[in-house]
Amino acid sequence: MVYIGPLILGFIIGFIIGTRIKPSIGSKLNFPASVYVILAIVIVIIAYQQGPFPWYTDSVFANGLISALAGIIVGKLTFGRG
């Protein structure tokens, strides 16, 4: 059974920060969806290497890390579009 405490709190903090990721008007900087795809792969690798932090036994991943990134992406997609 996956513990939902870290999943929910990690998602909320990630969501709060994700809502603040917005493109700048008139800026040449552009971070397309591919950035987030690569980031998701990197975070899953880190979460797997880290193991079920901190000393949980519910999964092979650090679930808080993955839920944090999920929160950032959902926050970006909902309120962070510009």
Place this chain on the structure above:
Amino acid sequence: MTTTILKLFVFPASLVLICYGILTILGGHITPGGGFQGGAIIAAGIIFCLIVYGLDESPIKLSDNFMASIESIGALGYIFLGLAGLFTTGFFMYNLGVDLYHIVPPYIVNIFDYPDPLHAGIIPYLNFVVGLKVLVGLSAVVITFLESDKLLENMESK
């Protein structure tokens, strides 16, 4: 001077930093670290973006209202958790989710219980609100410094 490599690298790296800071907050009731340390790591990610991209072009934008709101939510959340213990047991900041003295009704314990195998009660929630306060507070310091040039120019023009 900010190079193209820095501009490409810093935003994804700061998101990894932010996720790591969140993970530090989540493990605060068991491991070294917690709300302040995790919040500082998240703020480091935000400051990383602010330094490299500048205040105007930073992809992570913290407005005044946002910072004031999150800071207030953090402080009020902390006080709420303390007062909840005071009103139910007579002890400020009593850990309602653990209830060591067995003086709290079970339904209140269930409300403040943190759903993980350690059942640390309100400690993870305190870490959460402290983390919110710290991440905004430390970022606000750097944002103020970055805006100081504009403020000085305005003062000189007057």
